Amino acid sequence: MASEQNYGVTPPISVTLPTEAENRASDALLEELRRQKTFESPSDTEKRHAVLKSLQEICNEFVRKVAREREPKNDILIKNARGKVFTYGSFRLGVYGPGSDIDTLIVAPKYVTREDYFNYFPDLLVSMAPPGAITDLTVVKDAFVPIIKFEYSGISIDLIFSRIIQKQISPDFDSLKDSSLLRGLDEAELRSLNGTRVTDEILDLVPEKSTFRLALRAIKLWAQRRAVYANIMGFPGGVAWAMLVARVCQLYPKATMSVIVNKFFLVIGQWRWPQPVLLKPIDSGPLPVRVWNPKVYKGDSFHLMPVITPAYPSMCATFNITRSSMTIIQRELRRGLEISEQIMVGKRPWSDLFVKHTFFTSGYRYYISVISASKDKEAHKIWSGYVESKVRMLVQKLEQHPSIALAHAFNKGYDRRHLCRNEQEIGQVQEGSLEFLIKDEDESKPNGAVVKTEKGEGDNKPNGAAVKSEKVEDGSKLSDIPMKAENDEGENKLSEVPIKTENKDGATESVFPVEVYTTTHYIGLELEEGAKSLDLSYQVDEFKVLCTQWKKYQDDLEHLVSLGVQHVRNFNLPDDVFEPGEVKPQKKSSAKS
Ligand code: 3AT
Numbered sequence: 001m002a003s004e005q006n007y008g009v010t011p012p013i014s015v016t017l018p019t020e021a022e023n024r025a026s027d028a029l030l031e032e033l034r035r036q037k038t039f040e041s042p043s044d045t046e047k048r049h050a051v052l053k054s055l056q057e058i059c060n061e062f063v064r065k066v067a068r069e070r071e072p073k074n075d076i077l078i079k080n081a082r083g084k085v086f087t088y089g090s091f092r093l094g095v096y097g098p099g100s101d102i103d104t105l106i107v108a109p110k111y112v113t114r115e116d117y118f119n120y121f122p123d124l125l126v127s128m129a130p131p132g133a134i135t136d137l138t139v140v141k142d143a144f145v146p147i148i149k150f151e152y153s154g155i156s157i158d159l160i161f162s163r164i165i166q167k168q169i170s171p172d173f174d175s176l177k178d179s180s181l182l183r184g185l186d187e188a189e190l191r192s193l194n195g196t197r198v199t200d201e202i203l204d205l206v207p208e209k210s211t212f213r214l215a216l217r218a219i220k221l222w223a224q225r226r227a228v229y230a231n232i233m234g235f236p237g238g239v240a241w242a243m244l245v246a247r248v249c250q251l252y253p254k255a256t257m258s259v260i261v262n263k264f265f266l267v268i269g270q271w272r273w274p275q276p277v278l279l280k281p282i283d284s285g286p287l288p289v290r291v292w293n294p295k296v297y298k299g300d301s302f303h304l305m306p307v308i309t310p311a312y313p314s315m316c317a318t319f320n321i322t323r324s325s326m327t328i329i330q331r332e333l334r335r336g337l338e339i340s341e342q343i344m345v346g347k348r349p350w351s352d353l354f355v356k357h358t359f360f361t362s363g364y365r366y367y368i369s370v371i372s373a374s375k376d377k378e379a380h381k382i383w384s385g386y387v388e389s390k391v392r393m394l395v396q397k398l399e400q401h402p403s404i405a406l407a408h409a410f411n412k413g414y415d416r417r418h419l420c421r422n423e424q425e426i427g428q429v430q431e432g433s434l435e436f437l438i439k440d441e442d443e444s445k446p447n448g449a450v451v452k453t454e455k456g457e458g459d460n461k462p463n464g465a466a467v468k469s470e471k472v473e474d475g476s477k478l479s480d481i482p483m484k485a486e487n488d489e490g491e492n493k494l495s496e497v498p499i500k501t502e503n504k505d506g507a508t509e510s511v512f513p514v515e516v517y518t519t520t521h522y523i524g525l526e527l528e529e530g531a532k533s534l535d536l537s538y539q540v541d542e543f544k545v546l547c548t549q550w551k552k553y554q555d556d557l558e559h560l561v562s563l564g565v566q567h568v569r570n571f572n573l574p575d576d577v578f579e580p581g582e583v584k585p586q587k588k589s590s591a592k593s
């Protein structure tokens with residue numbers, strides 16, 4: 001059949017139909033995905049569609065409002081004024097789970113500007129949605145992709161905006177595929193249209209959508225459990241994993257999902273990087289915009305594992321990958337291949353593939369922690385997001401250190417909230433020393449390297465502080481999911497009641513605590529053999545300069561926001577990075593012998 005040649009930049013590897021055993025393996029995988037709760041209930045999905053319908057109505061009203069303002073006498077324009085709501089991300093791909101947001105794009109005619117969008121849309125949204133339905137509304141005008149974030153009836157919405165250069169949007173306008181729609185748009189508008197254009201192309205380029213979706217669900221679950229999912233930390237994000245799975249679907253167009261998952265580990269694990277993964281030939285396109293091309297752009301030639309988006313203008317979705325994260329990803333792909341091979345011959349269950357990572361339990365002896373701290377919750381969202389986006393730079397500096405074999409950034413930061421009674425406690429929280437309750441006495445022992453992150457002496461201070469700290473599960477940066485209402489009641493939760501404390505004379509007094517928010521990123525270090533002492537103060541200083549020279553908080557450093565970098569031994573990791581049942585590494589007793 002001629003159509004079999006239609007997907008991808010090479011012919012398929014195999015077009016054989018699934019065997020009985022392969023189909024059984026798919027059934028078992030589907031069962032496991034259900035058990036792991038990756039699907040949401042049909043009634044929750046219905047809610048999503050209802051929310052999207054409402055957003056479409058609000059979008060039309062918004063465009064009409066602008067039409068009336070721009071051309072009050074143009075009845076025809078006003079009558080036909082409408083916009084169009086598109087989706088992208090996991091919802092558009094059909095791989096969303098119970099906690100997913102809906103990534104949504106509003107497309108409007110040319111007379112509607114981004115300024116109109118930020119001026120009018122938020123109020124219109126609140127007034128047209130059912131009372132109380134809109135919560136946690138956040139507007140981020142100056143982001144790389146300007147965005148309005150909110151919860152609509154408890155569903156997180158990411159809402160972005162673009163015009164197209166047309167006077168009216170026709171009622172049956174339903175595709176952004178045509179590249180000439182990009183003409184006349186600014187960079188932010190191009191980027192805003194890009195999400196939908198990429199997801200739509202991916203879906204168009206796979207031979208069997210349902211197989212692709214199920215296999216992608218499996219790979220996303222695997223990547224999350226193994227902590228190799230997070231664009232910002234140097235791992236592939238949702239779009240990149242989707243393209244990788246799509247490429248494997250192209251190479252095995254008739255295969256069932258279990259085979260796709262197994263071949264995914266084979267094909268991607270043995271990929272000859274830096275050859276790019278392409279879903280179709282790169283289109284050089286009609287506009288003067290940059291398209292990924294390592295022959296023309298030196299920067300593009302440094303991409304270690306390039307995965308290229310199919311929609312014009314093609315970009316590399318994995319430009320963040322570092323030497324270390326590439327090593328980690330390849331390790332995980334090898335593990336995935338080993339396990340899935342055994343699953344395919346019935347020797348192991350699928351659940352083995354999805355076993356949680358061991359980053360903290362048996363990952364490394366040495367960790368670097370990067371602590372962004374703020375005394376204000378709103379400031380913390382921005383500051384911690386900024387620091388988070390720079391952690392990769394520290395990783396790259398650490399990778400270059402001759403004594404470091406690997407610098408492995410954990411894919412997620414830990415959000416905590418602390419109640420401090422005095423400046424000293426605030427200082428300890430900001431530096432991170434309060435996370436480490438045991439003093440590292442092991443430093444000079446024969447099998448322990450000395451790690452220094454600061455110039456001068458002493459990094460882990462002992463302390464008997466009574467600061468109350470807790471992990472905040474739903475903390476968020478502006479770079480990811482919107483904030484959920486945090487800290488409902490619960491006995492272990494912090495509260496703003498006075499803390500009883502003993503004063504110098506031994507009398508009890510009550511102090512109103514200061515709240516400090518922190519986000520901590522952990523980087524596991526694998527040292528080169530024989531490395532005994534590790535002075536990272538240069539790398540750490542450079543990183544601190546990189547973060548603190550940001551203009552936004554230039555005048556607020558220390559009294560509003562701060563940045564601490566510490567080293568932590570595995571046995572000094574804070575308890576809240578371990579889940580119930582996980583064993584925290586123990587300090588080897590060295591006193592005897
Ligand atoms: P979930 O089901 O929502 O967890 P997802 O794949 O939809 O998975 P996101 O909602 O985080 O993930 O992202 C959807 C798309 O939005 C992916 C990417 O095209 C874009 N995007 C998200 N975060 C960023 C970012 N920080 N910078 C640039 N693009 C981003």
Ligand code: MN
Pocket residue numbers: 089090091100101102103
């Ligand atoms: Mn999403």
Ligand code: MN
Pocket residue numbers: 089101102103158
């Ligand atoms: Mn999103």
